[in-house]
Structures are given as structure tokens and as C-alpha cells.
Ligand SMILES: Nc1nc2c(c(=O)[nH]1)N[C@H]1C(S)=C(S)[C@@H](COP(=O)(O)O)O[C@H]1N2
């Protein structure tokens with residue numbers, strides 16, 4: 001028996017072809033581009049270039065962009081699988097003999113290889129990340145960001161090369177004259193759209209409350225103390241309790257002022273309805289009560305345009321501190337929250353006090369705060 005590599009002609013499946021590939025490819029391109037743009041937006045929240053001042057409103061903006069990021073990335077999973085299936089036989093196209101054609105062929109293959117590898121890497125690493133499973137050593141954020149550029153670059157090349165094929169395939173319609181019985185192209189596409197739609201519904205519940213019951217992919221149930229999910233509990237963060245002599249230290253201009261909880265409660269209290277919008281795609285709104293950070297800055301004599309480094313009692317793990325850029329510190333909706341939904345903060349939500357600012361990723365809404373450092 002001789003073993004031979006399959007040839008492209010060996011795959012006679014009539015469902016494969018530019019009609020299906022193009023249509024699935026367009027939607028894959030759309031969902032991945034939405035994920036790319038919302039991903040860039042999320043990235044600059046962490047690494048803000050000097051020329052950019054992030055807006056403090058609308059308060060729901062990051063909630064919407066990050067929700068879109070996760071939903072579009074999840075919708076891309078079934079689209080990517082169907083698209084890879086539909087072009088799979090092309091893997092076995094024999095390279096041309098002519099040297100110049102071979103070079104062109106090689107370049108095209110290389111760009112497709114980068115496109116497929118980067119797309120797979122993005123959806124797999126993203127899905128693993130929202131499942132809060134970190135089976136690797138590399139930094140998720142840096143890698144997901146770098147590969148995003150590889151992806152979008154090879155996508156641009158791919159679209160430019162394939163545009164004529166896509167145009168013809170769309171203009172040619174979906175009819176299959178003389179089609180034998182069996183699954184039609186239309187039915188295949190309907191199933192694909194259905195799977196993508198299901199993926200959307202099953203993840204959107206993390207952001208859209210009335211969809212929560214069907215949100216089987218939802219990372220957080222929506223349950224939690226005080227009607228708000230908890231991302232990392234006090235125990236998980238190594239915060240076992242609050243010392244009896246707890247007080248907030250506010251450092252400015254070489255001096256440290258202390259505010260115990262009753263001193264904070266004696267200051268003017270504000271109430272704001274603001275969401276926690278986790279980078280992992282879940283979000284939920286809460287009614288927060290506490291002291292505007294701007295008032296605390298004024299109390300220690302800091303000027304209007306000061307930035308604030310926020311640190312917590314947490315001693316292990318990431319997310320133990322964050323930085324408030326000046327425009328967030330000055331925004332009166334930014335609170336050092338003491339209460340949530342009408343009651344004192346529970347320990348898991350950050351008792352004795354936590355940061356809550358409008359339009360920021362959840363990871364920067366630091367819990368168990370015990371020190372603010374103010375810099376101008
Ligand atoms: N000190 C500290 N603050 C933290 C975290 C943490 O792990 N440690 N997790 C952050 C993340 S990722 C999110 S999404 C929010 C969630 O707030 P919640 O648990 O009160 O819902 O808290 C943020 N604040």
C-alpha cells in the first residue's frame with residue numbers, strides 16, 4: 001500500500017467553496033474587527049499614551065465596549081471553525097513548480113498561516129482568560145495585544161487579496177442548480193448564524209441583566225452579597241479581616257493624614273449609580289455611597305489636577321493597587337465608597353472602603369483600600 005498526501009480534488013464536499021467561505025468570512029471579519037477595536041480601547045485603559053486623556057464619561061462606556069469585546073470574540077468562535085472547515089482542503093494544494101510563482105505562493109501561504117494562527121491564538125487565549133484559567137506563564141495582556149496586531153495586519157492583506165473572489169461569490173448568489181439532496185449551503189449558513197447567535201446570547205447575559213438566566217457561558221452568576229457578583233473574595237485575596245485600628249492614610253507633599261472610618265463617615269456623603277465592568281466581560285451596576293475623592297484631596301490641601309495611587313491591604317496577588325489619573329480624581333462621581341446598595345460594604349466588596357470611578361475597568365476599582373498617595 002502506498003501512502004500519499006491527499007490532494008485538493010479529494011475533498012469533493014460540494015458545500016465547501018467560495019459561496020460559503022465568503023459569507024462566513026465577512027461575518028468573521030466583522031466580529032474580529034469589533035473585538036480588535038474594543039480590545040485596543042481596553043488596552044489604552046491600562047497603558048495610556050501621553051497624548052490621550054481618557055474620558056470619565058459616559059459612565060457605561062467601558063461596560064459597553066468590554067461587553068462587546070467578549071461577545072464579538074465569542075461569536076467569532078463558531079464562525080472561525082466553519083470557515084477553517086470550509087477552506088481546509090486548500091491546505092493540500094500542491095505548490096507550483098515555477099520559481100516566481102512559487103515565491104508568490106509561499107508569500108500567500110505565509111500570510112494565511114499568520115492569519116489562522118493569530119486568529120486561533122486570540123480566541124483560545126481570550127476564552128481561557130475569561131474562564132479565569134491561566135495555564136501559561138506569559139503575560140496574557142501583553143501577548144493578546146501583540147498578537148492582535150499580527151492578526152489585523154494579516155487580515156488586511158487577506159481581504160485585499162480575496163476581495164475579487166468575495167465579490168464574485170456574493171454576486172453569484174447561493175443557489176445550487178441540480179443539487180443532490182442533503183444539507184444545502186443555505187442550511188449550513190443558517191446553522192452557522194444560529195451557533196454564532198447562541199454564542200452571543202450565552203455571553204451577553206454577563207452584561208445584560210435580563211439575559212442572565214440563559215448566560216450559560218457567563219463567568220459570574222450575577223449572585224453575590226449585596227446583589228453584586230464578587231470577582232475575588234477577601235479570602236482569595238488574603239485579606240482575612242480588618243484590624244481594629246484601621247484607618248485610611250492619605251499621603252501628600254511629604255505628609256500623611258489619617259482618616260478612620262468615622263472620620264470618613266463624618267465627611268459629606270455622595271451617592272452614585274456606577275457599574276463594575278470587569279475586563280473578563282461581566283458587568284453589573286450598583287448604588288454606591290461614600291466620600292468623593294475630590295473632597296479627600298481638598299482635605300489634605302492637594303490641588304485640582306492631582307493623580308492618586310491607590311493601594312489596598314491585600315498583600316498577595318495582582319490588582320492590589322491602581323492609579324487614578326487626575327481627571328478621574330477630580331470627577332465628583334469618583335468615590336471612596338463605604339456603602340453599596342444601601343448597606344455598609346461587605347468584606348468581599350471591599351470593606352472598609354473601596355475605589356469606585358465612572359467608566360473604568362473593574363480591575364482598577366480597588367477594594368480594601370488603606371492608602372492614597374497624591375501626586376501633582
Ligand atoms: N484589592 C483588590 N481590589 C480589586 C480586585 C482584587 O483582586 N484585589 N479585583 C478587581 C476586579 S478584577 C474587579 S472586576 C472588581 C470586582 O469588584 P467586586 O468583587 O466587588 O464585584 O474588583 C477589583 N478590585
Ligand SMILES: [Mo]
Nearest residue numbers: 278279362363
Ligand atoms: Mo475584573
